[in-house]
Amino acid sequence: MKRVVALRRLKASHLQRLREHFEVTYFEEPERQPEAVAVALRQAHGLIGGKLQVTSAMLDEAPGLEAIATISVGYDNLPVDELSRRGILLTNTPDVLTETTADTGFMLIMASSRRLVELANMVREGRWTQHVGEPQFGHDVHGKTLGMVGLGRIGRAIARRALGFNMRVLYSNASSKPELEAEWGLEHRTFEQLLAESDFVCLTVPLTEQTEHLIGYEQCRAMKRSAFLINIARGRVVDEAGLIRALNDGLIAGAGLDVFEREPLQDSPLLRMDNVVTLPHIGSATHETREAMANCAVENICQALQGERPRDLVNPQARPSGFSEQQQEQSVDAK
Numbered sequence: 001m002k003r004v005v006a007l008r009r010l011k012a013s014h015l016q017r018l019r020e021h022f023e024v025t026y027f028e029e030p031e032r033q034p035e036a037v038a039v040a041l042r043q044a045h046g047l048i049g050g051k052l053q054v055t056s057a058m059l060d061e062a063p064g065l066e067a068i069a070t071i072s073v074g075y076d077n078l079p080v081d082e083l084s085r086r087g088i089l090l091t092n093t094p095d096v097l098t099e100t101t102a103d104t105g106f107m108l109i110m111a112s113s114r115r116l117v118e119l120a121n122m123v124r125e126g127r128w129t130q131h132v133g134e135p136q137f138g139h140d141v142h143g144k145t146l147g148m149v150g151l152g153r154i155g156r157a158i159a160r161r162a163l164g165f166n167m168r169v170l171y172s173n174a175s176s177k178p179e180l181e182a183e184w185g186l187e188h189r190t191f192e193q194l195l196a197e198s199d200f201v202c203l204t205v206p207l208t209e210q211t212e213h214l215i216g217y218e219q220c221r222a223m224k225r226s227a228f229l230i231n232i233a234r235g236r237v238v239d240e241a242g243l244i245r246a247l248n249d250g251l252i253a254g255a256g257l258d259v260f261e262r263e264p265l266q267d268s269p270l271l272r273m274d275n276v277v278t279l280p281h282i283g284s285a286t287h288e289t290r291e292a293m294a295n296c297a298v299e300n301i302c303q304a305l306q307g308e309r310p311r312d313l314v315n316p317q318a319r320p321s322g323f324s325e326q327q328q329e330q331s332v333d334a335k
């Protein structure tokens with residue numbers, strides 16, 4: 001029987017499904033037991049879990065590893081090229097989290113422009129002592145211009161919500177999307193044009209070498225002073241020190257952030273800014289969606305370890321032993 005190491009975010013029902021096929025070792029808090037995890041990995045064929053951190057040294061110690069299933073759509077934390085070289089299949093959980101993450105993105109647009117957290121705290125803390133006046137007013141969302149940086153699954157889902165709010169939607173993306181321009185009336189812009197024209201700049205690109213620190217002080221300077229930055233992608237897409245400086249200098253109106261360069265965010269100037277909404281990386285964190293993500297990852301690891309092409313294969317270029325030429329070609333076609 002093949003062996004699977006499971007880390008975090010799996011419920012008894014998921015472990016039960018895995019145990020129907022594999023010998024499973026589960027660690028709810030792997031950071032507390034790194035040695036036990038390392039020992040389990042030495043014998044493992046599969047690894048499944050959320051927030052996986054995998055290094056070359058770990059892979060050297062896990063010679064039998066055939067597949068990794070991350071319970072996330074982003075895989076910037078995993079060494080994809082190295083996994084492919086070693087013939088280890090990597091799968092992720094796209095689609096099932098798209099709508100929930102888009103809800104979170106739109107929530108940040110609304111919360112930052114209407115000053116939701118700041119004003120809700122005023123009420124909770126007993127500081128609502130007279131009628132709200134101009135100093136507490138927010139800004140409209142409807143009728144404004146949203147600039148989507150990244151127009152993939154989540155970017156499109158946020159754009160769809162924005163159209164329902166009667167917003168104009170601009171986008172900059174690695175490839176242009178003429179069908180969405182024709183069908184939805186989205187407008188393509190260069191990154192620089194998008195920064196200059198948008199009332200909300202919303203980031204939904206993956207973290208890669210090209211997108212790391214895509215937005216910093218200078219990019220904030222290129223935005224409208226009345227604009228808000230929304231980051232639902234990954235913390236390192238934003239140069240946080242540059243953003244803090246830009247906010248301090250009043251270059252933009254505020255920010256709505258779900259992700260940070262270092263998480264959990266602790267003792268940051270961002271936490272003391274009324275015009276910044278900070279969330280604890282909850283893009284996909286609903287009961288329904290986390291359940292769907294875990295189900296998806298379980299299905300992927302079962303397929304990968306049973307010799308089938310996993311549905312959400314990230315690295316079709318990986319050639320595991322026992323994976324036929326034909327399966328390899330199907331994987332490439334599917335991408």
Ligand code: NAP
Pocket residue numbers: 073074075094095097098101149150151152153154155172173174175176204205206207208210211232233234258259281282283284
């Ligand atoms: P996706 O469908 O792959 O979309 C990514 C989009 O970014 C694609 O349209 C891609 O262009 C574009 N892109 C890639 N590199 C670019 C670049 N250098 N410049 C401009 N555009 C670029 O992914 P998704 O499912 O929407 O997820 C996007 C990211 O959101 C994930 O990678 C993850 O990091 C993040 N995320 C965060 C949370 C959270 O909890 N906050 C939850 C889920 C996901 P093409 O269309 O040309 O390929």
